[in-house]
């Protein structure tokens with residue numbers, strides 16, 4: 001299930017087009033459209049780790 005919009009993936013496995021991320025020790029999944037929006041937040045967070 002998408003952690004952002006609540007879209008439920010078909011089948012038992014997460015589609016390859018979905019983004020999975022670990023936040024606060026929990027594995028979250030984001031659907032294709034939400035992943036595009038969320039990837040910026042993830043990347044900016046990763047960038048901050050490099051500083």
Ligand SMILES: [Zn+2]
Pocket residue numbers: 002003004005006007030031032033034035
């Ligand atoms: Zn979504």
